[in-house]
Every structure is written in structure tokens, then in C-alpha cells.
Amino acid sequence: MQHYDYKLRFIAVLVMLVTLGGCAATPMTDRLIASPPQGLPTVAELTEVPFFAQTQYFCGPAALATVLNASGLETSPDRLADSVYTPGRQGTLQSEIITGARRQGRLALPIRDMGEAFANVAEGRPVLILQNLALEIVPQWHYAVLVGFDLTTETVLLRSGRIRRQVMPMTTFEHTWRRAEFWGVSVAPPQGPVTEHTTLTAWLHEALGLERVGKMDDALSAYGTAARHWQDAPAPLITAANIQAGQGRLSDAAASLQAALQRQPDNAVALNNLAHILMLQGALDAAEKAALKAMELGGDTQATARETLAAIRARQTN
């Protein structure tokens, strides 16, 4: 018992130090001012981003309409309210912002850091953020859109509430954003472009989100964008093939999987899925060859590859 007490106490002290340190300080602001990342301009402002003055409690739809319009989609807070506003809570949940963007055929990519947010703005993409304007014990949640920053005056620019161009000190921005756990999204159209800090994982995850809301063509477009942007990665081509197969476009699906295998010849998932598609096309010998190779590679896909092989052999004997 004593043994454990010590470990627990140690962790408690560690946690306390970290959180206390985090309370007063604004490490993200300090870092951005002291050593701005290479390539980040000192000043940026997206003047063309539209503004929708929020009506009571409607900051969620207003902020979402702002970033959606900036991504090239014409919409308004009123049109979005039905899908993203929860009357019982007099507001919009974070998950509703994400699903709201997906339902309009847009990817809602997570932004969790000020440097990343600034980089997005510098690349022309505003960032929707959640702020807690009050204190942790009496939160006042608010959605706003980051449209600019100035490292010399140490300020940020927001479309917020009823203010078209709100100037806020970077430190205040960091405090209010930190109290909302740095929750933010950058809304991207499926055809791109992909901003610099976006990871393949985040992009694919959001493309999958488009599939979940039934936007298959947008998802396919997003996978295609990923395949062009991350030219070594087989995953975007494998996912694209699954949609093509679902749409009955078997030869397109086979071509995507062949392209994935050019990127990574020993990709067991691509081999297994290609075997399956070839089987559906009636090319049983080629299908068998691919399935055997997928099985030999082992790993997580082995059991599935065995099923695929069994299905192919069943057709061969018929």
C-alpha cells in the first residue's frame, strides 16, 4: 500500500505542477512571439471572409456559416440552424459543428494549437474555434472564427458574435481557447487544397466522416485529393477503391488497388481487396494469386485473406 501511495503522490505532484504552470502562463503565445515558425508571415488577415452577426445563442450556426462560405459553399446561419442548433441546450455541441460541416460535404479538420491555427490562416483558411470567455467554474462557451493575427502587436482578429472585426490580445485569446481545451476546426473542401499541417490520418478520418453521412462522391473526391497530396501512401487509394467497388465500378476499383500496390507492393489489405475485386470480375486465377500473397504476408489481414481465398476457390470449382 505504502508503495502505491508514493507513486500516486508523485503523480499528483507532477499533475499539479503541470496544471499550475499552465494556469498563468501562455506558452503558445510566448513561443510564437519568441521564435515564430519558419515561413509564417508576421501579419495575416483574411479580409474576404464573410461575417454573420449572431442572433441570440446562434454563435454556432453563425461561425459554421462563416467558415463554410469561406470554403466556397454558399449558406447562411438560418439554413444551418436546423441541423446544428440544439434548442434544449440553447447552443451547438462541438460534435454538431463537425457533423454539420460533413453534411455540407466539407471536411472538419481538427486544429489544437495556435501555431497550427495561424498557419491555416496564413494559407487562406479561417479557423472555427470554441472559447470559454468566462472561468472554468462558470463557463461561457462561445464559437468564433479566427481570421487574422499580427505578431508585432501580439493580437488576433476574430469574427465573433456581433463584432465583425474583433481585435484580441494573443494572450487573452490563448486563455479563452485553452479553457475550451484548444478545440478548433479548419473546414476544407474535398478537392483540397490540403494545408501544410494537415496529417494524412486527420484527412482520411474526415473523409470517412463524409462516408458516414452518405456523401460518397465527396468522400471519393477527398480520398483522391489525399492520394495526390501524399504520393507514397497506399491508404487513400485503398479507401477510394472501396467506394468505387460500392458504386459498382469494379475496373476503377481494381485500378486504384493496383496503384496502391505500386506504392507499397506488400500491402496485405490492398492485395486482399484486389483479390476480391478480381474474383467479382471473374479473373479467378489472378484473384487466387493476389489472395495467396495477402495470406503469406500474415498480420491482421490474414484471417480475411483466408476467407477471400476460400471464396475464390469455391468459384473455381463451380
Next chain:
Amino acid sequence: MVSNKFRFKAVAIAIITVFSVTLMPIAPLSAALVNNNAVVEQQSLQANRALVNDFMSRADVRTQFEQLGVDADEANLRVAALSDAEVAKLAGEIKSAPAGQGAIGAIIGAVVLIFIVLLITDLLGFTSVFGWTNKGSANPT
């Protein structure tokens, strides 16, 4: 009895039919096709492992490990033993650590991270790096 058994079979068939119909849209072609949920999940796991491995092979990180008296290869073995969920957590920590911006912050970040790795393994009982976490404990000398 016979009619009960028959009824049971009929219900079972009905249930199976309903389930296979409702499951249809999720797997339109066949279970033998690895679906996109799995592909994206797998890609994410690989990316996390790659990120952690890159971090562990950084010269400054290896030095930090050696200063703590841990052989860098041994540290790699410990990381390799972490579960997917733990690796995902660690990858998150690395991503939010100030990489390459402000040397002091980076080093402190790295040290804290290493503490976390070793604390996880220590607390799980795989390792016993921090003798001082056990001071005055179960093994009095």
C-alpha cells in the same frame, strides 16, 4: 416440444434474416473486403508508431535516456511493448510538444515525455527505473 423447437427455429431464421438485411449497407460486397473503417484505423496506428519511433531515435532524446541511465535500445524495446492505445496517447503528447521551437521548451518537453513513458512502464511493473518512486516502500533495506 416439437412445435416449440420448430417455433424456435422460425424465430432464429427471422432474426438472422433481419440482421443480415440491416447489416447489408455496411458490408455491401462481402465480409472478405477490408472496409474503410479498418483501413483508416490501421493507417492511424501505423502513423502513431512511426511518430513515436522517430521521436525515440532523435539524438537529443537518446542522450536524455542515457543521462537517466537507460540504454536507448532498452527504451525502444519498452516503447515497442506499449499497446496501440498507449502509443496513440504518447503520439498525442509528442505532437503537442514544442518540436524544434525554442530549445529549452523542447528539452523540458522531451524529459517530461520520457518520464511519462517510464512511469507507465514502471507503474505497470514492467520496469523499475525510478528507484525513488519506491523509497520507504515495500523493500526496506
